[in-house]
Amino acid sequence: MNLTVRESLIAFRRAPLLSALSVTTIAFSLFVVGLFGLVAVNLQHALQDVAERVEIVAYLLPGTPIESITLAEKDIEAFPEVQSAAYVSEDSALARAHAELVEFRDVLQELERNPLPASIEVKLKPRFRDVDHVNEVADRLRGFGFVDDVRFGRDWVEKLDRLRGIAAAVGLVVGAAFAVVAIIIIGTTIRMAVLQRSREIAIMRLVGATNGFIRRPFLLQGAIKGMLGGLVAIGLSYGAYTLINRWLIQAAFFSKEQAVAIVGFGTLIGLFGSAASVGRHLRRV
Amino acid sequence: MIKFTNVFKAFPKGGLALKDVSFHIAKGEFVFLTGHSGAGKSTVLKLIYAEEPVTSGEVRVSGFNAAELRPRDVPMLRRRLGIVFQDFRLLEDRTADENVAFALEVTGARRSSIPARVMRVLTQVGLAAKAQAYPRELSGGEQQRVAIARALVNEPTVLLADEPTGNLDERATRGVFQLLRDINASGTAVVMATHDLDLVRQAPYRVIELQEGALVYDSAVDEPREAASP
Ligand SMILES: Nc1ncnc2c1ncn2[C@@H]1O[C@H](COP(=O)(O)OP(=O)(O)OP(=O)(O)O)[C@@H](O)[C@H]1O
Ligand SMILES: [Mg+2]
Numbered sequence: 456m457n458l459t460v461r462e463s464l465i466a467f468r469r470a471p472l473l474s475a476l477s478v479t480t481i482a483f484s485l486f487v488v489g490l491f492g493l494v495a496v497n498l499q500h501a502l503q504d505v506a507e508r509v510e511i512v513a514y515l516l517p518g519t520p521i522e523s524i525t526l527a528e529k530d531i532e533a534f535p536e537v538q539s540a541a542y543v544s545e546d547s548a549l550a551r552a553h554a555e556l557v558e559f560r561d562v563l564q565e566l567e568r569n570p571l572p573a574s575i576e577v578k579l580k581p582r583f584r585d586v587d588h589v590n591e592v593a594d595r596l597r598g599f600g601f602v603d604d605v606r607f608g609r610d611w612v613e614k615l616d617r618l619r620g621i622a623a624a625v626g627l628v629v630g631a632a633f634a635v636v637a638i639i640i641i642g643t644t645i646r647m648a649v650l651q652r653s654r655e656i657a658i659m660r661l662v663g664a665t666n667g668f669i670r671r672p673f674l675l676q677g678a679i680k681g682m683l684g685g686l687v688a689i690g691l692s693y694g695a696y697t698l699i700n701r702w703l704i705q706a707a708f709f710s711k712e713q714a715v716a717i718v719g720f721g722t723l724i725g726l727f728g729s730a731a732s733v734g735r736h737l738r739r740v
Numbered sequence: 741m742i743k744f745t746n747v748f749k750a751f752p753k754g755g756l757a758l759k760d761v762s763f764h765i766a767k768g769e770f771v772f773l774t775g776h777s778g779a780g781k782s783t784v785l786k787l788i789y790a791e792e793p794v795t796s797g798e799v800r801v802s803g804f805n806a807a808e809l810r811p812r813d814v815p816m817l818r819r820r821l822g823i824v825f826q827d828f829r830l831l832e833d834r835t836a837d838e839n840v841a842f843a844l845e846v847t848g849a850r851r852s853s854i855p856a857r858v859m860r861v862l863t864q865v866g867l868a869a870k871a872q873a874y875p876r877e878l879s880g881g882e883q884q885r886v887a888i889a890r891a892l893v894n895e896p897t898v899l900l901a902d903e904p905t906g907n908l909d910e911r912a913t914r915g916v917f918q919l920l921r922d923i924n925a926s927g928t929a930v931v932m933a934t935h936d937l938d939l940v941r942q943a944p945y946r947v948i949e950l951q952e953g954a955l956v957y958d959s960a961v962d963e964p965r966e967a968a969s970p
Contacts, residue, residue: 458845469833658829661789662890663819664846665812 462672463679466648473651474680477644481684482691484637485721488630489692489709495626496713497706502622505615509584511577511593511607517545519573519601527599528575536583536592541576545569572603585619586612634724637684641728645677649736656736666737673733674726681725685718741767741929742788742898747797749783749953757783759953760797763960765931767897770924772940773933775950781933784950785900788931789821790814802897819847822891822899822928826906828883830875836886837862837871843890861889865919881912888919892928899923901932905939913939 467474515524524542531540543551548571553560577596579588589612593605649656659669689709696708709717742765749758758780765771773781786792787799790809799806804817830839840858849857862868865885875883884904891899901920905913917939924930934940940947949957 457851654829655831658831658842659846660815661818661823661829662843662846663815663817663894665815668846668848 459671459675463676466676473647477680478683480640481637481681482687484633485684485688486691488633489688491629498622500707506584509612513575513596513602514572514604516601516603531577536579536588538578538580543574543576545571545573585616637724638728641677641725642732645729646732649733670733673729677725677729678722681721682718685721689714689717741802743800745798747799748795750795757953761955763948763958768927768929770930770945772945772947774940774947779950780953782902785902789823790817819894820896822896824887824891824901824904826903828887830883830886832875835872835874839886840890840893843893857893861893865889880908881915884916898929903933
């Protein structure tokens with residue numbers, strides 16, 4: 456194993472230009488994947504912010520006794536989809552209107568009677584904020600006898616669903632395309648490395664080296680190149696992120712897990728790319 | 741130990757390289773393989789070290805049957821053989837002792853045992869003083885000695901040599917040939933392909949002569965005669 460590590464490091468020293476070239480090409484293709492990833496991450500954040508606002512409001516019939524409301528609140532909070540259920544009395548609805556609708560303050564002031572109904576505001580857990588679940592919970596809310604009407608932004612929720620679908624599809628397609636490009640690039644550079652060392656490989660076979668033994672340094676070398684490419688890509692993405700943040704918009708960067716995933720992905724690409732080209736070479740000779 | 745029985749070898753492009761070749765080489769023998777260029781000498785050696793598959797007939801080498809050889813058996817077979825070529829086939833970016841050590845490392849020898857074994861064979865071929873030299877710093881004869889040391893370091897039962905003196909001048913040729921004789925004297929069988937008939941005449945060893953892929957003379961079987969025709 457020690458020998459494998461040494462052999463693969465020697466390869467870097469022997470062909471520094473080729474190694475640097477493959478690391479940079481891998482880095483750039485992963486960087487493009489990373490940029491799309493950043494867009495996806497930020498889109499996801501934006502969608503989450505919007506999704507935060509997905510709320511179902513159940514308006515209550517006037518004169519509903521507070522005991523039934525408290526009980527219902529408990530029941531609703533026990534729904535598996537529900538994150539929170541909050542009772543808003545007529546008075547607090549009015550107070551809120553006062554605070555939020557500054558322009559109508561005078562109108563509100565002049566009212567003799569509070570026209571606003573009491574309500575229960577229901578917020579769903581993040582993973583249930585889609586059309587189907589919202590509809591289901593709304594139906595269940597209508598089942599309460601003292602619920603007058605149930606409202607939620609149907610259009611909003613549907614648009615959100617569609618946006619999510621598009622974001623996921625685009626991310627997947629672009630990511631897969633660039634992953635394929637990166638695999639081909641790594642495969643090619645490893646093939647060049649293999650050809651460059653075909654004399655050495657022939658001698659190894661002559662003195663009785665097994666295919667596995669010959670393959671291992673190349674695999675390790677490919678994995679190291681992929682990993683370095685991933686690290687450089689993260690660095691480039693961070694640069695891009697800093698620029699965007701300073702000049703354009705407040706954006707989010709990858710989480711630690713996502714960064715690790717990118718580097719891991721680079722490593723895997725390196726491994727597969729080199730496995731493919733070494734395997735082909737060994738079979739041919 | 742090496743046994744060819746009615747061996748034919750055809751290359752995908754090109755005709756029959758070997759036609760109905762049979763011979764048996766015993767442990768510790770020294771055998772010359774002679775014949776004109778293109779007669780099939782290298783092909784015989786390639787069949788022995790499983791570089792090429794046999795077309796028909798049987799090739800047995802130190803317990804391995806070439807026809808039943810699985811890909812992963814090939815390295816095991818080669819570890820029992822030492823192989824040297826006319827063009828030495830050394831790694832240019834490694835010193836003499838690293839070239840020899842390479843053959844041990846590749847076969848998974850114990851790390852701690854390597855330096856001593858390398859020095860022993862380099863001493864045996866008379867190159868201990870140049871252990872740290874790179875191939876470009878060595879003469880042809882010296883490079884061939886390094887190659888022979890590399891072939892010997894795994895303690896093979898047979899040394900295969902394909903025109904080992906083909907690139908050497910007369911003095912270096914004599915030196916390398918004497919080294920092969922010494923190696924044979926210590927018990928290793930040697931199969932040497934050559935067209936240097938002077939060498940063949942010099943030594944009292946068995947001669948197998950090929951002509952256009954057919955075995956036309958084997959001094960172990962046929963009547964003795966003046967050495968192979970030029
Ligand atoms: N890989 C190959 N593909 C096709 N034909 C081949 C191949 N290798 C050898 N041959 C043919 O097989 C025949 C024997 O070749 P071989 O190399 O064994 O000759 P040789 O006796 O070693 O010659 P030399 O003294 O020139 O080295 C030749 O006719 C050659 O053209
Ligand atoms: Mg030949």
